[in-house]
Amino acid sequence: MRESEPELAAELLVDRAIPGMAALSPDGARIAYLVSEAAADGERHTGLWTVRTDGATPPTLLTLLAGRLVRTGGLRWSADGRSVFCLSDGRLLRIRLEQPGSGAAVAAPEPIATHEGGIVALVPFADGRRLALITGGEPDAGRLRRAGEGDDAYVWGTQVPGNRLWIFDLADASWTPVAAFDRRHVTAVAVRPDDAAIAVVSRECALEDPGVFTGRLNVVSLADTAPFATAVAPALAPAPAPVPALDLGPVGVDAMAPAWWRVAGRWHVAYIAAPLGRPVGYGIFDVDVPTGLYADERSSFPRRHHDLTPGTAACPLELVQTDGSHLLALFAEGLDSLVYRLDGNLSLRCLIARTGHLESLTVNARGDTIAALASSGTQPVEVHAGPANGPLRPLTRMQHAFDRIVWGTQQRVVHRAADGLEIEGVLVLPPHTTSAAGPFPLITLIHGGPYARHVDAAAFQEQPCPQWLAAAGYAVFLPNPRGSLGRGRAFAQTVLGAVGTVEWTDILSGVDALIADGTADPDRLAVMGWGHGGYLAAWAITQTRRFRAAIIGAGISSWPLQVAGGDLGTRDGILAGASGWDENELSARPPSPPNSPITHACRIRTPALLLHGEDDADVPLSQSLYLHRALRHYGVDHELVVYPREGHDIRERAHQLDVMRRCVAWLDRRLPVRNFTEQARSRERDNA
Template sequence: MKSIRLLSLLPLVSLPLVARAQAPISLDEFMNATEIRDARIAPDGSAAVIATGVPDWQHNRFREDLWLWSKATGKLTSLTHSGHDSSPLWSPDGRYVAFLSDRPIVAAESDDAAGKDDEPSRVWILPLNGGEAFPLYTGKLDAHALAWSADGASVLFSATEPLSKDQEDANKAEWKDVIRWREQERGDLLLSIAVDAARERSQLAPEAHAKDDADKPALPPDARTIAHSTLEIDEIAPSPKGDVIAVESGPISHREENPADYEIYLVPAQGGELRQLTHNQGIEGSLKWNHAGSRLFFTVRAGGGSIEGPYQDVQGRIYSIDTASGKTTRLGSDFQGSWDDFTLTSHDAVLATGLTGMDQKIYRIDGDKFTPVFNDVGNNAHLEAARNSDAVLFTHSTINDPTQVFVASQPGELNSAKAVTAFNPVFHERAQVSWEPYRWKSPDGTSVEGVLIYPPGKKGAKHLPMLTLIHGGPEDADGDRFGADWYDWATYAAANGWLVFRPNYRGSTGYGDAFMLAIQPHLVSSPGRDILSGVDALVKDGIADPDRLTIGGYSYGGYMTNWLITQTTRFKAAVTGAGAVEHAANWGNDDLTYDDAWYLSGTPWEKPELYQSEAALFQMNKVTTPTHIVGGNADVRVSYFEQVVLERALQRLNVPHTLLLFPGENHPLDKNPWHGYIKVRDELQWLKKYGGQ
């Protein structure tokens, strides 16, 4: 597919603009989209650093690059070139950008050699006044989180507590390559290294340091240990006063088995014992201090439990906590949607993105109240205010407008902010889909909403072939936002003639806590009724052709697809990915296992009847729908054995099917872009073959 590599290098000049605007987007173009993964504004608002991901088809991976936008020039320029750089953070004085990278210490001879599997994700520092990026340390420490010290002199990071050389040798002698489940897991160290010392060391002899230290697990010689943690440290937030550091913990197993593993701790900046600040059933994150250093603000993400009582998956919430008294206050509680990103302005005003229905807008929060400050329809994210100026950065997109970074000089000018990036112009140069919200009543009278995406020029047409494409989560929602990848390929399906129906069934965010909680304990049957009633309504309204109905989804969307083909034979074809067909073994494997038990109101031995009645496997004898199955063979969330079980059942039942397994892929298909490309290519072919288009 040489055309894919050329797309990122050459302007599209071969066709006249008018003809190009009428042409549908190709799969090569669609899957070659640049993703904005992070965006950070400089402390004084004069610049922004932007992290992107883009397929590297030649090397079977995704490139990760950093870009710099300057307010003075108005230009966006490439900041790093290794293709392995992410998670940028400005130093407090704006002189440096720290980032994570698995690039080798010594320059690799080829791009293929860079970022090998044995390279850890180290902290690197890039001076913006000239000079090459240098590593903060050279040893094999894999950084879990990083932050600048309040004075900018040091970088803090967390890493698994290393073993001594003697301990490593003893382990290898006794256990060889045996994995001791849980027993070999270790907690983290919170470390600090002075930037000037690291820069001086790198300038002296980087090759020699790499040779001496690269294979040693021991701590860097100039690293200062601030704290030991029995848990992983997933987030670090030094107080502006420089006297204390807040950290967010997480499980060392990387499995969500106990919400108590996720708590906020404080430790003196000079080092000491961690003091637990929170004690709840929520998964905190996005730690931010007010300027006085007296209050710590944080979120509990949608589906991340609750700090008010027993664990339950509610919408995203924002809190602040007085670090002296431990008193916690919920912010914006009058909002009936789901809070997502938030930031504190230079005057400590709270700005946040909130999802209601189709749109995620920007609001100012004052106590329980909220006021919209950016009214454009679409999706806003990556919200960040400059620490020492009034400037605000955010990203914005719609279904037809690719995500771009915007910068406003102050919060009052968000509505007139201009884009500082121009990624993915090809999507504006091709025939665009049209869309509208669609609302219906579920059998119990509950109002449900979804998105209808029409093929170009087909809005208002009747009896269209329809793909019901179900979002994952379930704590998510489809709306007016851009998507172009292996997971979010609705607009590509529409460009290929399908009316795409994206239902926001019970359990989705943006429609109130009660709507989100109504999925429990009927994990698939309750939202399943919402989805099928929506399909019925579209057929009754004459929009969808009852003889050309298809269905698909990935992750929880795969769960639902597997379930729904046992409940009806109306779908002519199904495409399902990374979805379970039963819940007991999946509870044991899933890295979000506590979440699974909450949905079904207990463990498999406590609620065996629900684990069976809500599982597709025990009703597979009803399936007649030709089904295409995909999954990653390294998936720790939904084991690929779930897909193997589904395939075995369909084989036994003589139902047309196929199974694709992607080697080395976890739950998201983010290792090799060809896997996602083949997934979308073959799913569309399957729908065309069996869906009656």
């Protein structure tokens, strides 16, 4: 770092402004967005902001919101564009605007609805009078009473109440249940643009296992004409008879983002999901909804769900609804992001191809204006907007705290896997250096998932982020091996039933390529990751002793243990190809199959730092405890650090700071990076 440059302090990264989600107004003139910022009291406060899409005026803070906000499906405009709805601490809040286009609030957030189970998603109707609300499961009064008496035994799976679906009337604050789903767990809802029907994704139970394998798509008519009664009861009227739900058949794993559109004059519903029985490799699927619903086409059900993306080289991330004429979809392609239009002839047409990362795609009613959160390798995330065919331009400066920071050089790298397949990744070098200054001490940072990816963007969400490691003097390699998203379904599904095989050799070939071109020092290598990345970091040090240090964050050490205790259960068993009870596993050495790191713990000699949240439900703490006890048994240099109150992601400020500093300290003790990097910079200055 040069004298005039500010230091990239850990506090600067942890206390940065974090955008939540964005929502475009129906007329496309304004964007509402959430920003979480560090406050003087040490807590984070969330502000609701608006900005005009034409950039004519600076962003305006509407109000500060207390409590925990819903980040997905929790921020919407009213149909007339005069109010913004948001969800905070399970409450439905309305923020009224003074007049359209002013961007000024006249009052504090107005609580308009609460529910004992909390409100988890909202979708406004076009009539401006109703909202579709998804609420958390209501506590069972009988079970609560029995718990108070100590008589609280339960049958497994029945203790988690499912989400419920309601129609909420803003005029009289009345709630009407959509009773067809009372015995199912509702995960997503879409209102048809003409308000005549809703599409609902639900599953048998709230538990990920087995619920994630039991998703179905239904349509409920809200028309006042036969064959259905209206689902919204007039005030003081008797409760309506249950409205039947038309079953359109099963949907794949992680079905989400249902959206209505018209194809050849007929209403269809599209959604994103992984194919049935395949927990990775998302696609867009579409099903037509018969005009007569129950009356004239009953015999043709269940309807066929058409795969609209069977051979697409990109992977869908988000799907957004317009006025019904078409859909817009956000795709990941390699290290970049694409926006596609889905037209009524079932075709996909690329509108925007953007370097780096896009998320929280939002669109106006006509679908001709879009907004999103965007970042690139040199620009942290900001709100962007523009016409649907681009370009998108930044409208905010949330990350001005980084204006004077000199970032490490970030570049794309491509290498050949052992079988010749091209594998992409990102390389981040220490500030003021290039590859010519190598070889550098190299950290291979593996992403989670495995159905995730590294993007050529500001990766502040990583634990710790690559730029923090680069500022400490390390080169950081971010590989996207097979199993990652962004290269199509077949690329992602290569690792099904075989994690730790080809994805690991893809990563290792990338390290070899960086050594061969002089970027990486073969005697100064480290490996780290979180979640599935933590699993691969643990797996790496059972397969080779080339790494001088390892950092394993919330990593899986035993796949059968993960099936037994993780939220995803048998879904992880499908990924690993091992559950511990299959007959074909009898040949494996008990108690774990060959691709569990614990099976090969006797080979580990690499110093390992294990980090884990105490309340992690995705990858239970028992995974790190298991590996810790094995490493202790074999006398391997290691530490296990547990973060109280934390789940799979580390969220508390003090804990985030500890992760960042502890990781660098662990690496610094085992890789003499400081002098090494100064020598590299000196060589580059001499060459210049």
